[in-house]
Amino acid sequence: MNNEYAISVNNVGKTYRSRRGQENTVLEGLDFHVEPGRFVSIVGQSGSGKTTLLKTVSGLQEPTEGEILVHGRPIQEGIEDIAMVFQSPVLLPWRNNLDNVLLPLEFRGARTDEARAYAMELLEMVGLGGKAKNYSYELSGGMQQRVAICRALVSRPKLLLMDEPFGALDAMTRDSMNFEIQRIWQTTGCSVLFVTHSIPEAVWLGDRVVVVGDRPGRIIADIPIDLPRPRGKEHRYSADFSGYTSEIESHIGVVAGIS
Ligand SMILES: Nc1ncnc2c1ncn2[C@@H]1O[C@H](COP(=O)(O)OP(=O)(O)OP(=O)(O)O)[C@@H](O)[C@H]1O
Numbered sequence: 619m620n621n622e623y624a625i626s627v628n629n630v631g632k633t634y635r636s637r638r639g640q641e642n643t644v645l646e647g648l649d650f651h652v653e654p655g656r657f658v659s660i661v662g663q664s665g666s667g668k669t670t671l672l673k674t675v676s677g678l679q680e681p682t683e684g685e686i687l688v689h690g691r692p693i694q695e696g697i698e699d700i701a702m703v704f705q706s707p708v709l710l711p712w713r714n715n716l717d718n719v720l721l722p723l724e725f726r727g728a729r730t731d732e733a734r735a736y737a738m739e740l741l742e743m744v745g746l747g748g749k750a751k752n753y754s755y756e757l758s759g760g761m762q763q764r765v766a767i768c769r770a771l772v773s774r775p776k777l778l779l780m781d782e783p784f785g786a787l788d789a790m791t792r793d794s795m796n797f798e799i800q801r802i803w804q805t806t807g808c809s810v811l812f813v814t815h816s817i818p819e820a821v822w823l824g825d826r827v828v829v830v831g832d833r834p835g836r837i838i839a840d841i842p843i844d845l846p847r848p849r850g851k852e853h854r855y856s857a858d859f860s861g862y863t864s865e866i867e868s869h870i871g872v873v874a875g876i877s
Pocket of ligand 1: 634635642644662663664665666667668669670671
């Protein structure tokens with residue numbers, strides 16, 4: 619029934635329990651689906667449970683209620699189809715960039731010549747072909763995050779989960795990374811769940827923007843973004859774009875802390 623969806627989040631809830639037995643229900647009754655190849659942005663107030671949602675979808679932690687299906691299969695069976703990118707690139711400083719990209723395949727015993735060639739292809743795709751033998755400390759923050767994205771893509775995931783991946787970057791680098799990720803997504807065809815604090819970024823990148831309300835986290839709006847692809851700078855200044863950002867701001871209510 620759910621086979622047509624890349625992800626089905628069915629009535630998912632998550633309650634954390636402290637050692638003293640105190641309960642904190644962070645997510646409640648989350649229900650949404652992502653069609654294959656779609657780019658879905660997720661926004662919400664700080665603490666509304668966005669990271670918890672991504673960790674639950676990735677299989678890093680289990681929901682306390684409901685179920686998550688990846689391409690129609692329980693998450694545990696589809697785990698190899700999923701890759702995650704975090705705010706911090708977390709590259710191993712003693713390995714060069716190519717070896718960092720190859721790490722997930724090494725863990726699976728799949729570091730083949732073909733894998734190495736694909737890792738190089740990815741580094742070239744993000745403009746870092748000439749830095750394959752360099753180390754992360756020789757790269758800028760934006761370059762390091764590009765390496766982390768290559769590392770996520772090297773296992774050819776069907777589903778890419780990104781948790782505020784550009785949050786630590788300056789505004790100009792962030793802009794260029796937005797173009798980069800749009801291009802990568804269109805080249806690879808994977809489905810993306812993208813958490814961000816930036817409403818303009820969410821709108822510019824997303825086919826949809828899911829707005830998570832807090833205490834407990836639940837979906838308060840799911841807005842299709844009907845802007846043409848590929849998107850350019852001009853789309854950020856269009857009346858439609860402003861309309862979407864205002865609509866999302868009004869759903870979130872107080873926009874303090876959300877750029
Ligand atoms: N492992 C955990 N154990 C207990 N509570 C947790 C855990 N992880 C998160 N929480 C709590 O869950 C709530 C939601 O946190 P989460 O990090 O998912 O929110 P967020 O929307 O991603 O926040 P931000 O936008 O600030 O990154 C917070 O109250 C947090 O303290």
